[in-house]
Amino acid sequence: KNEVEQSPQNLTAQEGEFITINCSYSVGISALHWLQQHPGGGIVSLFMLSSGKKKHGRLIATINIQEKHSSLHITASHPRDSAVYICAVNEFTGNQFYFGTGTSLTVIP
């Protein structure tokens, strides 16, 4: 069983749609990260969360510590949002990160 599960694995949306990507984890964590990876590109950190909600532009990330669940929302999606989105948690003892397998998002114009 993976420590971090993401859903969906693949997502195709029309430009302008509201998008939600989900992440569930099974370990005690210090923080949860949302990362973005464009095809052939590097990693970009979007958010780090330990509680509540954060917003950056059209991106919103929420976390429910009791339910061990986080969501990444993209409002008014755009083709440039097409990328793989990865959820990662930092285990409470700080000894390693666990990564989800990623959600591949394609936004069609």
Next chain:
Amino acid sequence: SQTIHQWPATLVQPVGSPLSLECTVEGTSNPNLYWYRQAAGRGLQLLFYSVGIGQISSEVPQNLSASRPQDRQFILSSKKLLLSDSGFYLCAWSLTGTNYMRYTEAFFGQGTRLTVV
């Protein structure tokens, strides 16, 4: 504020050649340091982690090794690359305990895309 540098961003190397990827962290001290690899179509897998200078733990037996010559420097190496070493390599850092949340989002390097030909 802390930053993390990983280089190079992309690398094409012939089979049998050596490898050296470097990662440095600034703005913190005594971090835990990690190397992860993402093979094509798969998630990121922990290769090595270090809790201090000269202290390296290996999670997966492979053709690679890691070293931590300085507190904030982590190096991934190979003496002879194999085709199967191709993939995306990511350096990361963290801290144990309550100090973690003082820092911002710069916990991950940009990654290195290695192609062995």
